[in-house]
Amino acid sequence: MSEIFHLLHDAGHAGHRGVLATITALTKPGARAIGAHMAVLEGGESAGSFSSGCVEQAIIAEALAALDEGASRSVRFGEGSRYIDIRLPCGGGMDVSFLVDPAGDVLAQAIDRLDTRQPVALRLDPAGHLALPHDPGATATGWNDGVFTVRHDPRLRLVLLGHGPEMLTSLKLARTFGAEVALYSPDDAIVAAGLAKGTMAVHLLSAADPPALEGDPWTAFLFLFHDHDWEPALIRQALETPAFWIGAMGSRATHAARRAALAAHGLAETAIARIHGPVGVIAGARDPMTLGLSALTEIVGAYHALG
Structure with a gap:
């Protein structure tokens, strides 16, 4: 997970734009869990994956469109999606949040916590803001009062x-x-x-x-x-x-x-x-x-x- 945050943070520090894509809901079990991330940079470079290859290009295209518009968004893929040509292996639907230009200071704090083997939690609100809860250790991945929070523990x-x-x-x-x-x-x-x-x-x-x-x-x-x-x-x-x-x-x-x-x-x-x-x-x-x-x-x- 840290490599995804590093890619976005380093790109932002160099003056390049990027998008943090996050799975926020699944209608059926999928290849990746709720809370999985992808990073997409303005040149099309990406890190992370949401499937075995059937949806990544659409994720990148949607992220670049969000960058062009300059606004964060949430998009459904698979079942119930406007992308009728994309089918997930599980046959279900996947909601993905696209957060444009995530805050560099928040990414830096997340990287530091993971590098020092501390849990980290990220809050993604509908307005496109990224923040760290005060007590990540007591935070679980999921929705609460319209805000999606994802927790990441240090790697094994x-x-x-x-x-x-x-x-x-x-x-x-x-x-x-x-x-x-x-x-x-x-x-x-x-x-x-x-x-x-x-x-x-x-x-x-x-x-x-x-x-x-x-x-x-x-x-x-x-x-x-x-x-x-x-x-x-x-x-x-x-x-x-x-x-x-x-x-x-x-x-x-x-x-x-x-x-x-x-x-x-x-x-x-x-x-x-x-x-x-x-x-x-x-x-x-x-x-x-x-x-x-x-x-x-x-x-x-x-x-x-x-x-």
């Missing part, structure tokens, strides 16, 4: 901790998905591989005295250690964060032993119960790619369930 942050081939396959999958990734490993080759890909990577030197871990409500911790002596101090730190998901690789027997070891280290049962294990949606996954995909699927599902 995945912290990978461990060693072995599962680390690099999980890193590859998470980066492909678009997650922000951090990596902690006692294996200097894995750390070097992470750094080479532009990933934050930390070399673990001591199981008893590891570096500090940080997590927020949009962070997941995935432990991929074969040597479980590395786990207790690191898991304790992860449990002290508001991370939405914490999980560790291993069989049911391994996880039972892990729980017992953590209890012996003084962790409360309520805290230990937060740890997912065995991880993943594919039971018994063993090869690194399948295990990584299985775990990432569970994590992404939990992330989207945050609402």
Whole structure:
């Protein structure tokens, strides 16, 4: 989402005009959710999408028409639209708000909030004004008193901790998905591989005295250690964060032993119960790619369930 705001903000800063297009209603489930955005610049450059390609050119054309007129507008596409030649794959209708020349200071604040991993909410009123609510954390996407508000949470942050081939396959999958990734490993080759890909990577030197871990409500911790002596101090730190998901690789027997070891280290049962294990949606996954995909699927599902 941040790249859409960046495109509009940077264009405006350079003296170019643009339009923020936002899905404000759907009559049937569509390819994109309510609150999805596209950015369209005066030269026709765009970012974002609302479908698999069946409506984007019409969105760009409508945005350019709004720019020419100098007025924001709302347009229906699909079912019930004046665009009789455009049919959405879902067969439904989609209402799109076209906000001409969105306020640069508001876009800058939205970018800053997302870049610093804070939720952001944007209010789009019928008059074409863009604003930030005072409490984005308490704001939900939808209509209220004739004003549409859309909330965006920080993107998924995945912290990978461990060693072995599962680390690099999980890193590859998470980066492909678009997650922000951090990596902690006692294996200097894995750390070097992470750094080479532009990933934050930390070399673990001591199981008893590891570096500090940080997590927020949009962070997941995935432990991929074969040597479980590395786990207790690191898991304790992860449990002290508001991370939405914490999980560790291993069989049911391994996880039972892990729980017992953590209890012996003084962790409360309520805290230990937060740890997912065995991880993943594919039971018994063993090869690194399948295990990584299985775990990432569970994590992404939990992330989207945050609402």
